Amino acid sequence: MIVVFAIDALEYELVEKFGCNNLKQEYYGKTNISEFSQPRTMVLWSSFMTGENKEKEVLKDGDKEMWNKKWPIEKTFFSEFKNPVILDLPGFSYDLKVHEKSRKLLKEFFEAKDKEEKDKIRKEYNKDAFEHHKKIKDEFFKALNEDRDFVLGYFSVADVIGHLNFGNTTMMKMIYKELDEIAEKIKNNNKVDKLIILSDHGMKAIGMFGDHSNYGFWSTDFRELNNPRITDFFKLIKEVKNEG
Numbered sequence: 001m002i003v004v005f006a007i008d009a010l011e012y013e014l015v016e017k018f019g020c021n022n023l024k025q026e027y028y029g030k031t032n033i034s035e036f037s038q039p040r041t042m043v044l045w046s047s048f049m050t051g052e053n054k055e056k057e058v059l060k061d062g063d064k065e066m067w068n069k070k071w072p073i074e075k076t077f078f079s080e081f082k083n084p085v086i087l088d089l090p091g092f093s094y095d096l097k098v099h100e101k102s103r104k105l106l107k108e109f110f111e112a113k114d115k116e117e118k119d120k121i122r123k124e125y126n127k128d129a130f131e132h133h134k135k136i137k138d139e140f141f142k143a144l145n146e147d148r149d150f151v152l153g154y155f156s157v158a159d160v161i162g163h164l165n166f167g168n169t170t171m172m173k174m175i176y177k178e179l180d181e182i183a184e185k186i187k188n189n190n191k192v193d194k195l196i197i198l199s200d201h202g203m204k205a206i207g208m209f210g211d212h213s214n215y216g217f218w219s220t221d222f223r224e225l226n227n228p229r230i231t232d233f234f235k236l237i238k239e240v241k242n243e244g
């Protein structure tokens with residue numbers, strides 16, 4: 001079984017700072033996303049799964065419409081597999097309702113005037129993010145124990161929580177520890193032959209808040225990838241599959 005642990009906004013510098021050795025694996029580094037005008041989640045995951053820079057196509061109807069984009073499986077490398085599971089991936093199997101609500105709350109947070117209201121919105125926003133994380137995590141570990149040849153789980157918690165809480169080191173550390181434990185658990189599952197950990201972009205501090213940084217994160221236990229582009233994984237995963 002080939003597994004992709006897809007993490008939105010996993011920041012290279014924080015993986016180092018918090019010593020997340022399971023996320024690092026044997027080989028790890030930054031990805032090169034300099035071909036994109038901005039580090040946009042939907043653009044990056046679309047380009048990952050199709051193996052082509054999809055920036056123009058994803059943005060053609062504007063920033064708001066892009067979240068509705070869905071790629072047919074034939075356009076992705078997922079079609080190479082017999083019984084793949086792809087959980088919650090933007091542009092493919094994304095839970096639009098959950099993610100729309102978090103974007104709405106984020107907007108309300110920045111529009112809210114008094115502190116009390118902001119605190120209330122932040123609480124609901126964080127709670128939703130953790131609940132959704134737990135749901136995807138359960139589905140992911142269930143899939144890892146099924147008879148699958150490919151499993152991808154997409155985890156948004158570091159991005160969603162990061163946007164409103166990046167300056168809260170305690171909270172961010174807790175999230176990185178949680179993600180590191182998931183990586184450890186994947187590696188201890190003997191159905192898993194190859195694990196790729198990948199993020200679309202990282203995150204940098206803007207005061208108390210977080211914004212996307214201009215590189216992603218990758219790691220494997222089987223190959224040095226040397227600053228790969230996010231579109232390189234299309235070919236890499238096909239190769240790994242054919243090597244058996």
Ligand SMILES: [Zn+2]
Nearest residue numbers: 008009041200
């Ligand atoms: Zn993202």
